[in-house]
Amino acid sequence: MNRISRAVLIAVGLGAAFPLWAQGYEALLANLKSVIPDGQAKVVAESGVPGMVLVEYGNGQLLYASADGRHLLLGDLLEFDADGLVNRTEERRSLRRKDLLAGVDSGEMVVFSPKGEVKASVAIFTDVDCGYCRKLHQEMDEINALGIEVRYLAFPRAGPGSRSFEKTVSAWCADDPHKAITELKRGNSVPDRTCPNPVAAQYELGVDLGVTGTPALVTEEGKLLPGYMPALQLADALGL
Numbered sequence: 001m002n003r004i005s006r007a008v009l010i011a012v013g014l015g016a017a018f019p020l021w022a023q024g025y026e027a028l029l030a031n032l033k034s035v036i037p038d039g040q041a042k043v044v045a046e047s048g049v050p051g052m053v054l055v056e057y058g059n060g061q062l063l064y065a066s067a068d069g070r071h072l073l074l075g076d077l078l079e080f081d082a083d084g085l086v087n088r089t090e091e092r093r094s095l096r097r098k099d100l101l102a103g104v105d106s107g108e109m110v111v112f113s114p115k116g117e118v119k120a121s122v123a124i125f126t127d128v129d130c131g132y133c134r135k136l137h138q139e140m141d142e143i144n145a146l147g148i149e150v151r152y153l154a155f156p157r158a159g160p161g162s163r164s165f166e167k168t169v170s171a172w173c174a175d176d177p178h179k180a181i182t183e184l185k186r187g188n189s190v191p192d193r194t195c196p197n198p199v200a201a202q203y204e205l206g207v208d209l210g211v212t213g214t215p216a217l218v219t220e221e222g223k224l225l226p227g228y229m230p231a232l233q234l235a236d237a238l239g240l
Contacts, residue, residue, distance in 0.1 A: 025067065025069070027068060027069035027070075028053070028055075028065050028066075028067065028068070028069030029069070031069045031070075032055065032065070032069075036057075039057050039058075040057065040058050047064050047077060047088075048077070048079065048088060049064070049077065051066055051067055052064050052065065052066060052067070052073070053065055053066075053067055054077075054092070056092070060093065060096050060208060060209070060210070062089055062093070064077060075089075076088075076089040076090060077089045093210070093222070093224075094221060094222035094223050094224075095222055096209075096222070097209050097218055097222035097223075098220070098221060098222030099222075100205065100208070100209065101123055101218060101222070104153070104202075104205070105198075106151065108198040108202070109123070109151045109152055109153055110152040110172065110177045110178060110181055111149065111150070111151050111152070112140055112143075112144060112149070112150040112152070112178065113144065113149045114144040114145065114146075114147050114148065114149060115144070116147065117147055118147060118148075118149045119146070119147030119148065119238075119240055120147065120148050120219075120220065120235075120238040120239070120240055121148070121149035121150075121151055121220055122148060122149070122150060122151065122218065122219055122220075122225075122234070122238060123151045123153055123217070123218040124136070124150055124151065124152055124153065124215050124216065124217050124218075125153050125154075125155035125202070125206045125214055125215065125216040125218075126152050126153070126155060126181075126214055126215050127155055127156050127157050127164060127168075127214040127215075128156070128164065128167050128168055128171060128181060128184040128185055129156075129164045129167070129184075130157065130214045130215065132214070132215060132227065132228035133185065133214050133215045133228075134185040134186075134187075135228055136215050136228050137181070137182065137185040138185075139230065139231045142231040143231045143234065143235075146231060146232075146234075146235045146240060147240065148231075148234065148235060148238060148240070152181065153202040153205070153206065154168045154172060154198070154199040154202040154203060155202065155203055155206040155211055155214055155216065156168045156199070156203060157213070157214060159203065160200055160203070165199065165203075166192065167184055167190070168199050169193070169194055169195075169197050169199050170190050170191065170192050170193045170194070171184055171190060172195075172197045172198070172199055173193035173194055173195035173197055174190060174191075174193055209224070210224065211224075211226075212226075213226060213227070215227065215228055217229075217234070219237075219238060225237055
């Protein structure tokens, strides 16, 4: 298998079939199906480049193709506009993150809200054993004082079956999840608990959204901000 084929196979989609804008693109779709037999093209749309279309798969992977189906381009599409160089592919990813996070029930998150006005909110995929997640949590009072609401989603990096995963479930199932998460992020223990919980689903959502480490911050616009940043830097990133 050549390098291009291996890269294309990364785009295997796991979601259900979606309607395709397919008229005139039969050759393209047939060629894609031949190299990605289990994939489901979710969207076929104009890319902004003459003669090229954007194809999106159910797992969010993107690729570009010539309309005749003969050429594939893997990578991000950058465009010069009045604001400089803009990553159009990342814009597409951000829209998808925004849409998927909008479908998460806020009651399944652990939310730390300001006492006063909420000026901005940020979703954070977090691991209770992650050093930088703990460092960020230590600044929660300062973050909230800046008007930023933190909406925690579970992302135990070691995955299901790990001790971190079990501790995260215990926090989400605690009588006071806010207190439990704070204790765990101080390096303390909390009683083991279990209940119907969203930890596995949130972990899978993080994987789907491209989270590879923690903390992973996602803005209200769907922009991914990987890694820890101090409270004031976070406020600046959120436009405050």
